[in-house]
Amino acid sequence: xxxxxxxxxxxxxxxxxxxxxxxxxxxxxxxxxxxxxxxxxxxxxxxxxxxxxxxxxxxxxxxxxxxxxxxxxxxxxxxxxxxxxxxxxxxxxxxxxxxxxxxxxxxxxxxxxxxxxxxxxxxxxxxxxxxxxxxxxxxxxxxxxxxxxxxxxxxxxxxxxxxxxxxxxxxxxxxxxxxxxxxxxxxxxxxxxxxxxxxxxxxxxxxxxxxxxxxxxxxxxxxxxxxxxxxxxxxxxxxxxxxxxxxxxxxxxxxxxxxxxxxxxxxxxxxxxxxxxxxxxxxxxxxxxxxxxxxxxxxxxxxxxxxxxxxxxxxxxxxxxxxxxxxxxxxxxxxxxxxxxxxxxxxxxxxxxxxxxxxxxxxxxxxxxxxxxxxxxxxxxxxxxxxxxxxxxxxxxxxxxxxxxxxxxxxxxxxxxxxxxxxxxxxxxxxxxxxxxxxxxxxxxxxxxxxxxxxxxxxxxxxxxxxxxxxxxxxxxxxxxxxxxxxxxxxxxxxxxxxxxxxxxxxxxxxxxxxxxxxxxxxxxxxxxxxxxxxxxxxxxxxxxxxxxxxxxxxxxxx
Amino acid sequence: xxxxxxxxxxxxxxxxxxxxxxxxxxxxxxxxxxxxxxxxxxxxxxxxxxxxxxxxxxxxxxxxxxxxxxxxxxxxxxxxxxxxxxxxxxxxxxxxxxxxxxxxxxxxxxxxxxxxxxx
Numbered sequence: 258x259x260x261x262x263x264x265x266x267x268x269x270x271x272x273x274x275x276x277x278x279x280x281x282x283x284x285x286x287x288x289x290x291x292x293x294x295x296x297x298x299x300x301x302x303x304x305x306x307x308x309x310x311x312x313x314x315x316x317x318x319x320x321x322x323x324x325x326x327x328x329x330x331x332x333x334x335x336x337x338x339x340x341x342x343x344x345x346x347x348x349x350x351x352x353x354x355x356x357x358x359x360x361x362x363x364x365x366x367x368x369x370x371x372x373x374x375x376x377x378x379x380x381x382x383x384x385x386x387x388x389x390x391x392x393x394x395x396x397x398x399x400x401x402x403x404x405x406x407x408x409x410x411x412x413x414x415x416x417x418x419x420x421x422x423x424x425x426x427x428x429x430x431x432x433x434x435x436x437x438x439x440x441x442x443x444x445x446x447x448x449x450x451x452x453x454x455x456x457x458x459x460x461x462x463x464x465x466x467x468x469x470x471x472x473x474x475x476x477x478x479x480x481x482x483x484x485x486x487x488x489x490x491x492x493x494x495x496x497x498x499x500x501x502x503x504x505x506x507x508x509x510x511x512x513x514x515x516x517x518x519x520x521x522x523x524x525x526x527x528x529x530x531x532x533x534x535x536x537x538x539x540x541x542x543x544x545x546x547x548x549x550x551x552x553x554x555x556x557x558x559x560x561x562x563x564x565x566x567x568x569x570x571x572x573x574x575x576x577x578x579x580x581x582x583x584x585x586x587x588x589x590x591x592x593x594x595x596x597x598x599x600x601x602x603x604x605x606x607x608x609x610x611x612x613x614x615x616x617x618x619x620x621x622x623x624x625x626x627x628x629x630x631x632x633x634x635x636x637x638x639x640x641x642x643x644x645x646x647x648x649x650x651x652x653x654x655x656x657x658x659x660x661x662x663x664x665x666x667x668x669x670x671x672x673x674x675x676x677x678x679x680x681x682x683x684x685x686x687x688x689x690x691x692x693x694x695x696x697x698x699x700x701x702x703x704x705x706x707x708x709x710x711x712x713x714x715x716x717x718x719x720x721x722x723x724x725x726x727x728x729x730x731x732x733x734x735x736x737x738x739x740x741x742x743x744x745x746x747x748x749x750x751x752x753x754x755x756x757x758x759x760x761x762x763x764x765x766x767x768x769x770x771x772x773x774x775x776x777x778x779x780x781x782x783x784x785x786x787x788x789x790x791x792x793x794x795x796x797x798x799x800x801x802x803x804x805x806x807x808x809x810x811x812x813x814x815x816x
Numbered sequence: 817x818x819x820x821x822x823x824x825x826x827x828x829x830x831x832x833x834x835x836x837x838x839x840x841x842x843x844x845x846x847x848x849x850x851x852x853x854x855x856x857x858x859x860x861x862x863x864x865x866x867x868x869x870x871x872x873x874x875x876x877x878x879x880x881x882x883x884x885x886x887x888x889x890x891x892x893x894x895x896x897x898x899x900x901x902x903x904x905x906x907x908x909x910x911x912x913x914x915x916x917x918x919x920x921x922x923x924x925x926x927x928x929x930x931x932x933x934x935x
Contacts, residue, residue, distance in 0.1 A: 338891055338892070338895075341895055342870075342873055342895070345866075345869070345895055345898045345899070346866070346870075348899065349862060349866045349898055351902065351906075352858075352859070352862050352902060352905055352906065355906055355909060356855040356858055356859055356905075356909060357855060357859065484888070485885070485886030485887045486886075486887075488886075488888070488892070489886070489887040492887065499887075499889075500881075502881075502887060502892065503877055503880055503889065503891050504873035504874070504877060504880055504891055505873075508873075508874075509873070509874040523874040523875065526873065526874045527867075527870055527871065527874060530866070530867070531867075534863070534866055554918065557910060557913065558910075560906075561906050561907075564902065564903065564906050565903070568899055571899075572899065795833070795836050796832075796836075798835075798836035798837075798838075798840075799832050799835045799836040799839075801839060801848075802835050802836065802838045802839050803835055805844070805848065805851065805921060806838070806847070806921045806922075806925040806928065807921065807925050808830065808835050808838075808924065808925045808928040808929060809829075809830055809832075809835050809928070812826040812827075
């Protein structure tokens with residue numbers, strides 16, 4: 258039952274082989290895409306020629322990260338129902354993207370989120386703010402994924418304390434994992450651009466969904482497809498009984514005898530829910546995906562594909578999480594990884610063994626390990642292309658060169674930016690390894706919900722909105738979200754904090770800033786607008802007609 | 817603009833003022849109304865339903881823990897209903913947009929790019 262003891266010899270070789278196969282396939286795609294990437298539209302938006310189903314798979318791949326695969330399965334395995342609650346926020350959020358953002362963004366923008374934000378504003382201040390916000394969200398998200406990848410490599414290769422594999426001990430293997438993931442994402446983006454990244458993501462979505470579906474079916478077979486029995490076994494094994502199937506073990510926990518702590522804890526749950534549901538439609542790497550299809554109808558269809566795939570995936574993680582609780586058990590999971598991140602791979606091994614002996618166990622472990630790497634690689638690649646596009650298109654071309662850079666210059670800068678962002682992410686991840694950075698995903702969502710979404714919606718729907726409002730809204734939301742987290746228990750005052758127990762600057766009682774920072778971002782945007790008299794009714798009219806009818810929108814390129 | 821635009825290939829370019837001119841056209845106002853008639857109530861509804869679910873998860877745990885049958889409780893059923901309502905709203909919106917929005921948007925798009933008499 259112990260992953261470390263089992264994942265040796267042939268199992269390790271198999272994991273390695275499958276992983277190398279997937280990497281080889283994605284590199285072939287990248288080399289192919291490089292030959293078909295000629296101009297800026299190819300690099301930033303993949304030529305806008307993707308079919309809705311293709312973009313839907315890529316959207317799902319961007320979104321299904323280590324946090325949503327290993328993280329949610331692990332949270333369900335250890336805390337039961339609350340992990341499910343998290344995934345529901347992640348899913349419902351897509352309705353904001355579908356109803357309010359995807360089509361209008363596709364029609365009015367070109368390459369980046371800032372295209373829409375700056376449409377009727379002064380270019381330089383708005384694009385600078387949008388680029389800073391894009392970079393913040395992307396770097397937070399990247400760090401969480403890459404630190405996770407490092408820990409995972411050591412665990413999946415089954416390297417114990419004091420053991421070595423190919424001459425590496427666990428710490429070296431984690432470093433190698435981070436560097437490897439970093440180099441791969443740089444290669445995918447710098448060589449393949451959006452075309453290569455999208456196809457790589459499509460392949461990786463299939464690996465991830467296929468692996469998760471196979472494992473979920475194996476769990477369900479074990480319980481004769483009776484969900485109630487599965488839940489019952491999970492609740493019994495957890496030791497928490499029926500509370501395991503109810504909300505409250507992880508989020509919004511009751512603090513006995515302390516009404517105020519309980520109140521904050523429950524408001525923290527609301528705050529998390531708000532950031533999850535409003536954050537998705539403000540994530541830059543999700544937004545730029547809507548530009549890869551020919552028109553707004555295709556953008557709508559691709560979101561529908563995404564919703565279907567992501568929803569199915571979260572239903573699978575529900576089975577995997579409760580399956581791990583029932584079949585692996587909390588004790589074995591926390592022994593491997595206190596946060597529960599290895600619950601899914603451990604379940605794969607146990608379920609495989611149950612069906613066909615230890616060889617099947619090793620095969621299933623190898624499949625799920627590859628699926629986990631697919632989840633990480635596809636998400637980090639999406640984040641790198643979002644940041645390099647924003648740096649090249651917004652900061653370099655529009656702000657520094659005032660729009661005079663040629664297509665070729667912009668693409669070269671974007672490639673250099675991809676290498677730069679990747680290198681920075683690798684170095685930061687190597688330093689952040691020993692820290693508890695799981696909160697960074699929630700922080701990325703909070704920044705997206707506080708800084709990006711309000712300004713995006715006001716740009717599209719509020720006539721009076723102007724440069725001062727957009728700039729105030731972005732910086733206000735960004736500073737509020739990051740600032741409140743710095744002064745929260747996430748950073749100091751508890752044993753699990755980033756800085757540990759010794760430092761205490763935590764005057765803000767909630768780990769999730771959304772409940773305060775989202776309204777604050779909105780207020781900044783409104784007040785900023787009203788304090789400036791700038792108004793461009795003609796540009797607003799153009800933006801709205803363009804957004805709703807697609808007139809004048811960017812077309813697919815034909816080569 | 818090209819003198820005799822054709823429908824093959826990308827549509828001809830248009831000047832910004834030609835696009836902006838449509839903003840006060842009654843047909844554009846109608847298009848906006850058609851879109852908002854769905855997205856505004858739908859957004860309010862799913863956000864309210866999701867927040868209700870989160871609030872119940874935080875403050876009405878006895879209710880959420882009510883067992884319906886076997887090991888299935890209200891919390892699980894409400895969670896699964898969030899999935900179903902998300903799929904349902906996405907489906908309903910796509911149907912609505914295809915019937916009530918897209919044809920009108922296309923008509924205005926074509927008029928801007930190909931001129932009044934283009935059919």
